[in-house]
Amino acid sequence: xxxxxxxxxxxxxxxxxxxxxxxxxxxxxxxxxxxxxxxxxxxxxxxxxxxxxxxxxxxxxxxxxxxxxxxxxxxxxxxxxxxxxxxxxxxxxxxxxxxxxxxxxxxxxxxxxxxxxxxxxxxxxxxxxxxxxxxxxxxxxxxxxxxxxxxxxxxxxxxxxxxxxxxxxxxxxxxxxxxxxxxxxxxxxxxxxxxxxxxxxxx
Numbered sequence: 001x002x003x004x005x006x007x008x009x010x011x012x013x014x015x016x017x018x019x020x021x022x023x024x025x026x027x028x029x030x031x032x033x034x035x036x037x038x039x040x041x042x043x044x045x046x047x048x049x050x051x052x053x054x055x056x057x058x059x060x061x062x063x064x065x066x067x068x069x070x071x072x073x074x075x076x077x078x079x080x081x082x083x084x085x086x087x088x089x090x091x092x093x094x095x096x097x098x099x100x101x102x103x104x105x106x107x108x109x110x111x112x113x114x115x116x117x118x119x120x121x122x123x124x125x126x127x128x129x130x131x132x133x134x135x136x137x138x139x140x141x142x143x144x145x146x147x148x149x150x151x152x153x154x155x156x157x158x159x160x161x162x163x164x165x166x167x168x169x170x171x172x173x174x175x176x177x178x179x180x181x182x183x184x185x186x187x188x189x190x191x192x193x194x195x196x197x198x199x200x201x202x203x
Contacts, residue, residue, distance in 0.1 A: 003061060010038075010049040011057045013064075018129070018157075021046050022117055023072035024064050025193065030073035031063055041118040041193050043127070077116070077194030082161065084110075084152050085202045088172035090140070094154065098134040106201055108132040109173060114159060114197040119189065124163035124181025126191035131159045143169030150175045152199065174199075 001024075002014040015021040025041050028048065035056040040047035050056030086106045088094075095102045114128035131154060139155045144167060147153070151162045153170035162168060163180030180190050191197065 001064075005057075006047060009051065009053050009057075010047060011060070013046045013048065015044050015046065018043055018117060020069060022115075022129075023067075023069040026072040026075045027064055027067040027069070028060060029075045029194070033060065033063075036060065039193075042120070043118065075194055077192065077196060080191060080195055080197045082152075082176045082178050082197065082199050083202050084174040084176045084199045086152075086174040088152065088174045090153075090171040091173050094135065094137060094171050094173055097137050100134060105135065105173065108135055109154075109159070110199050110201050112198075114199075116191045116193050116195045116197065117158075118193055119191065122163055122166055122181075123183075124189045124191065126160055126180075126189075126193075126195075126197070127158045128160055128197055129157060131157055135159075137171060139169040140171060143167055147172065148175065150177060150180075152176055 004012045006012040013024060021041055021044060024046055025039055028039060035050045035052040037051050038049040048060055091102055095105045112130050112132050114130040116126040117129045119126050135154055136157050146165055147162050147168040149162060149164045151172050152174040153160060153172050155170040161176060161180055182188055
């Protein structure tokens with residue numbers, strides 16, 4: 001890990017892996033220090049802000065460096081179930097690449113429990129870990145110029161849902177009517193880091 005100052009009240013931690021980042025985030029979240037004002041996870045980084053400035057950041061560093069990151073605490077988030085119609089434009093391609101049938105793709109995707117590791121790309125877009133190995137596939141060689149809102153997709157080790165129409169290169173397996181982002185809501189984003197997600201297949 002590499003610690004870098006990020007202004008007077010924050011530090012940016014460069015991590016060796018997504019798993020390490022998630023472990024550090026769990027350690028800090030479980031400790032719940034009141035002076036920590038923000039935790040912003042990324043694929044290989046974690047931004048930590050403290051109202052106590054240098055003193056607070058030093059305490060966080062000591063906490064993390066003394067923690068057993070191989071066995072991080074479990075930090076509870078919300079549980080979200082998304083109803084999906086598995087009719088995506090790339091569903092057959094995903095099945096062919098995996099060497100399995102379309103029905104098995106759906107079974108694998110709905111049978112796993114996912115966790116929101118971090119958010120980004122667009123407001124409300126969560127990067128969900130826990131994708132079964134056969135479904136871990138490359139992005140499309142040529143991204144689409146427009147992906148419909150609510151599209152459920154996979155790419156690499158992640159699955160996710162496009163919260164609004166946008167360009168994108170992930171493989172589309174289905175769609176959901178759930179609203180992933182509403183700026184007028186009390187909680188604008190449906191998904192937040194630490195939440196668990198399950199997909200439920202609709203007929």
